[in-house]
Amino acid sequence: MLEVRNLSVGIATPSGPLALVEEVDFRLEAGRTLGIVGESGSGKSMLALALMGLLPPAARASGSIRLEGDELIGLPEAALCRIRGKRIGMIFQEPMTALNPAMTVGEQIAEGVQWHENLGRRAARARALDLLQRVGIPEAARRLDDYPHQMSGGQRQRVGIAIALACRPRLLIADEPTTALDVTVQAQILDLLRELVAEMGMGLILISHDLGVIAETADDTLVMYAGMPVETGSSAAIFARPAHPYTRGLFLAMPGHAGVPAGAGQRLQTIPGSVPEPGRRPSGCRFADRCAYVIEACRAAVPPWEPLPGGQQARCIRLEELP
Amino acid sequence: MIFLLLRRFTALAITLLLASIAIFLVLEILPGDPAAIMLGTEAREDTLAALRREMGLDRPAYERYLNWLGGALSGNLGLSMTYKVPVAELVADRLAVTFPLAFLAILISTAMAVPLGVIAAANHERPADHGVMLFSQIGVAIPNFWFGLLLILFFSSYLGWFSAGGFPGWDDPVAALKALLLPAVALALPQAAILARVTRSSVLEVLGEDFVRTARAKGLTRRVALRRHVLRNALIPVVTVMGMQFSFLVAGAILVENVFTLPGLGRLLFQAMSQRDLVVIKDVVLLFAALVIVVNFLVDLAYAWLDPRLRQG
Amino acid sequence: MTALRTVVRHPTLNLGGLVTLLLLGTAVVSQVWTPASPTQIQITQRLAPPLQAGLLGADHFGRDLTSLLMVGAWNSLSIAFVAVLLGMAGGVLLGTLAAAWRGWAEEVVMRLADVTFAFPAVLSAIMIAALIGPGATTAVIAIGVFNIPVFARVSRAAALQVWERDFVLAARSAGKGPVLITLHHVLPNIAGLLVVQATIQLALAILAEAGLSFLGVGMPPPHPSWGRMLSDAQTYLSQAPHLAILPGLAIALAVLGLNMLGDGLRDIIDPKLRRKR
Numbered sequence: 039m040l041e042v043r044n045l046s047v048g049i050a051t052p053s054g055p056l057a058l059v060e061e062v063d064f065r066l067e068a069g070r071t072l073g074i075v076g077e078s079g080s081g082k083s084m085l086a087l088a089l090m091g092l093l094p095p096a097a098r099a100s101g102s103i104r105l106e107g108d109e110l111i112g113l114p115e116a117a118l119c120r121i122r123g124k125r126i127g128m129i130f131q132e133p134m135t136a137l138n139p140a141m142t143v144g145e146q147i148a149e150g151v152q153w154h155e156n157l158g159r160r161a162a163r164a165r166a167l168d169l170l171q172r173v174g175i176p177e178a179a180r181r182l183d184d185y186p187h188q189m190s191g192g193q194r195q196r197v198g199i200a201i202a203l204a205c206r207p208r209l210l211i212a213d214e215p216t217t218a219l220d221v222t223v224q225a226q227i228l229d230l231l232r233e234l235v236a237e238m239g240m241g242l243i244l245i246s247h248d249l250g251v252i253a254e255t256a257d258d259t260l261v262m263y264a265g266m267p268v269e270t271g272s273s274a275a276i277f278a279r280p281a282h283p284y285t286r287g288l289f290l291a292m293p294g295h296a297g298v299p300a301g302a303g304q305r306l307q308t309i310p311g312s313v314p315e316p317g318r319r320p321s322g323c324r325f326a327d328r329c330a331y332v333i334e335a336c337r338a339a340v341p342p343w344e345p346l347p348g349g350q351q352a353r354c355i356r357l358e359e360l361p
Numbered sequence: 362m363i364f365l366l367l368r369r370f371t372a373l374a375i376t377l378l379l380a381s382i383a384i385f386l387v388l389e390i391l392p393g394d395p396a397a398i399m400l401g402t403e404a405r406e407d408t409l410a411a412l413r414r415e416m417g418l419d420r421p422a423y424e425r426y427l428n429w430l431g432g433a434l435s436g437n438l439g440l441s442m443t444y445k446v447p448v449a450e451l452v453a454d455r456l457a458v459t460f461p462l463a464f465l466a467i468l469i470s471t472a473m474a475v476p477l478g479v480i481a482a483a484n485h486e487r488p489a490d491h492g493v494m495l496f497s498q499i500g501v502a503i504p505n506f507w508f509g510l511l512l513i514l515f516f517s518s519y520l521g522w523f524s525a526g527g528f529p530g531w532d533d534p535v536a537a538l539k540a541l542l543l544p545a546v547a548l549a550l551p552q553a554a555i556l557a558r559v560t561r562s563s564v565l566e567v568l569g570e571d572f573v574r575t576a577r578a579k580g581l582t583r584r585v586a587l588r589r590h591v592l593r594n595a596l597i598p599v600v601t602v603m604g605m606q607f608s609f610l611v612a613g614a615i616l617v618e619n620v621f622t623l624p625g626l627g628r629l630l631f632q633a634m635s636q637r638d639l640v641v642i643k644d645v646v647l648l649f650a651a652l653v654i655v656v657n658f659l660v661d662l663a664y665a666w667l668d669p670r671l672r673q674g
Numbered sequence: 675m676t677a678l679r680t681v682v683r684h685p686t687l688n689l690g691g692l693v694t695l696l697l698l699g700t701a702v703v704s705q706v707w708t709p710a711s712p713t714q715i716q717i718t719q720r721l722a723p724p725l726q727a728g729l730l731g732a733d734h735f736g737r738d739l740t741s742l743l744m745v746g747a748w749n750s751l752s753i754a755f756v757a758v759l760l761g762m763a764g765g766v767l768l769g770t771l772a773a774a775w776r777g778w779a780e781e782v783v784m785r786l787a788d789v790t791f792a793f794p795a796v797l798s799a800i801m802i803a804a805l806i807g808p809g810a811t812t813a814v815i816a817i818g819v820f821n822i823p824v825f826a827r828v829s830r831a832a833a834l835q836v837w838e839r840d841f842v843l844a845a846r847s848a849g850k851g852p853v854l855i856t857l858h859h860v861l862p863n864i865a866g867l868l869v870v871q872a873t874i875q876l877a878l879a880i881l882a883e884a885g886l887s888f889l890g891v892g893m894p895p896p897h898p899s900w901g902r903m904l905s906d907a908q909t910y911l912s913q914a915p916h917l918a919i920l921p922g923l924a925i926a927l928a929v930l931g932l933n934m935l936g937d938g939l940r941d942i943i944d945p946k947l948r949r950k951r
């Protein structure tokens with residue numbers, strides 16, 4: 039349903055073009071969930087915006103994004119506007135700021151429907167009510183005319199989901215949908231997303247820095263590092279046998295993982311240093327500066343994909359020699 | 362909500378009261394003998410005494426103040442010394458010029474400033490933006506009475522489209538509006554310059570908000586997202602600034618009315634000053650100050666109405 | 675070093691500074707030298723256009739316009755400067771004390787600021803002029819009074835932020851009183867902001883002064899003043915348009931320069947605002 043080939047995002051700077059995201063490839067089938075995981079600075083949010091065609095003005099995407107066979111790259115803005123919200127829905131990270139404070143939640147949900155489907159006010163409102171119930175807001179009829187500030191963070195995120203689902207899109211992109219929420223609310227929101235995917239049969243791209251979130255929800259996983267995918271495969275395979283040194287580091291840093299005290303947080307204490315900024319990235323393997331197994335050859339060229347059993351792949355030249 | 366309104370109303374009443382006390386202190390207590398000031402040094406003792414009696418200066422200050430305040434509240438503003446007519450009548454006539462002038466000026470400045478500010482913000486850091494900012498910088502620096510002179514120079518002296526001043530009265534509404542147009546434009550320009558700048562920065566700020574991205578993710582075009590989601594939120598600070606600018610508008614009206622010899626409140630005040638008619642000055646200054654205070658109060662209310670987060674208060 | 679570089683590279687700041695310097699220079703020079711006497715009446719060159727008498731022509735008494743404008747700069751600036759200084763002194767005193775004492779003192783000060791805000795300079799000037807007649811004092815008081823609430827609000831808001839900072843907490847726990855804290859910690863930290871505000875208020879004060887002397891409540895003749903030159907020019911609008919154009923240009927240029935200087939200074943003192951302005 040969605041096929042991304044060799045997708046790159048570059049930004050023009052006074053000192054020449056700078057790559058933010060490079061060589062992303064993946065496929066997503068309807069009814070399945072792809073998890074994209076990486077630290078902040080890995081380019082995963084930029085990737086999401088590229089899929090939506092909502093990159094900042096200075097940034098350009100190249101490569102290919104095919105949604106149900108239609109190429110999105112190079113599409114004029116007017117055509118993209120017909121696709122956004124209609125065929126692709128997006129859920130954002132901050133439920134506190136992602137909703138317009140001066141508009142009722144009902145209006146905000148109905149807006150997309152009215153826009154894309156030329157539905158009358160009344161019909162759109164009925165759809166909004168239906169959606170609000172669907173995303174699990176109690177007493178939805180009464181809450182329809184509430185303003186965002188009258189709702190809790192979790193409820194607002196449910197509204198955010200309702201907005202994204204308003205036109206029954208085939209593809210849903212959720213960028214860190216639970217990061218800003220309490221742990222208990224996080225679980226509820228993830229449950230809701232899983233239910234909706236099963237029920238409506240759309241494809242879901244779930245972006246998170248949190249392996250736990252990905253493990254619970256995603257069928258397949260793509261690990262991003264410094265703007266480039268470093269490992270992909272079924273979640274089952276990756277979570278059973280992480281291959282790339284970076285993925286392994288991520289796992290070791292997971293709270294509750296053997297050897298790491300629970301609650302160690304999001305900082306990757308097992309990997310020294312931090313994700314290099316675009317422009318400071320090493321030329322060969324992007325992970326070379328932080329990798330414990332780095333050798334001379336790693337820096338010579340970007341490592342090719344190495345196939346592993348079960349369709350798993352990793353971009354590391356020393357997979358065989360790793361302990 | 363009701364509690365909030367009550368609080369605001371109390372603050373309004375206190376501010377108005379303080380303003381009236383300040384005016385009374387300056388014009389009736391500070392000078393010692395207001396009658397002497399009004400009549401000048403050569404006045405004869407018996408005329409002085411007569412005026413003192415007429416103004417009630419033989420009574421204690423607080424009684425005079427309460428009298429004045431009570432009169433002001435009931436529309437009885439006393440008798441003008443120079444015109445020998447009730448001040449209320451004078452004011453009512455003049456208000457029929459000043460109020461439409463101020464209203465027209467606000468209309469013109471808003472109609473100019475909001476689109477300019479939005480265009481500048483939508484074209485951030487591009488030529489259109491720089492152009493608007495340049496207009497704003499220059500517009501703020503131009504004194505409105507000078508701009509009025511330039512308008513007269515160009516449109517009346519050179520082109521002959523408008524008369525250089527004066528007011529034909531409301532019997533002929535078209536002629537009246539025509540007479541008010543140039544003064545209103547002169548008054549509006551500096552206001553528009555400031556408002557355009559405020560609108561621009563406000564729109565820019567809202568454009569960067571997450572909910573605008575949400576709106577774009579629904580598929581709304583830039584233009585529609587701007588209209589439906591940005592404008593309303595961006596106009597909140599603009600309205601506040603409009604309220605704060607109102608005192609400058611009042612000051613500007615006094616000047617511009619004198620440039621165009623419009624028989625408005627500002628001209629009345631100016632003439633009363635030349636004739637040292639303290640009764641008229643006291644009343645008109647109170648009226649102007651009260652206008653500023655009430656407008657700011659209304660803007661406060663509008664603010665709450667525009668921002669639902671404040672409505673529940 | 676980077677601060678210096680932003681100063682050097684900042685076009686608004688540079689241009690504004692240049693214009694302001696020019697204005698200051700003209701004002702100062704006018705006190706020791708002008709091309710002709712600004713008070714000397716020469717009926718023969720009455721209403722002469724630019725270049726036919728002096729550089730910029732002559733007014734309705736035949737006085738040299740260049741000289742009048744130069745001395746006008748001095749008069750306008752000195753009134754504006756004194757007025758803003760007075761307003762700043764009063765406003766900062768009230769504002770910082772309100773922030774230091776909070777509670778009812780703050781309430782009273784802010785309410786008073788609200789009230790004063792309702793009296794634009796022109797309005798109070800007319801009141802004062804009716805009592806003591808027109809003159810520099812009238813103008814200074816009227817403009818100064820209107821500046822008090824402006825500075826009271828700005829300094830209170832800024833001072834409140836300083837009061838939240840750690841070093842103030844430390845000073846308080848060391849037993850320093852509110853007055854000493856205000857003197858030692860608050861004032862130095864809000865000084866930059868006050869300078870910016872003063873620059874912008876100076877521009878507004880020049881505008882106000884021009885308005886007052888236009889109405890005839892500012893500096894009395896024969897002292898040249900830009901505002902009164904404009905009001906005189908009204909009578910000869912079609913005969914001698916340069917009399918109506920040049921003094922206004924002088925006002926606009928002075929205000930423009932000061933505003934740009936103020937904006938530039940603010941950018942440097944508070945870089946966060948740069949994106950928006």
Ligand code: SF4
Nearest residue numbers: 323326329336354355
């Ligand atoms: S290619 Fe080299 S540097 Fe990169 S992950 Fe593998 S071992 Fe480490």
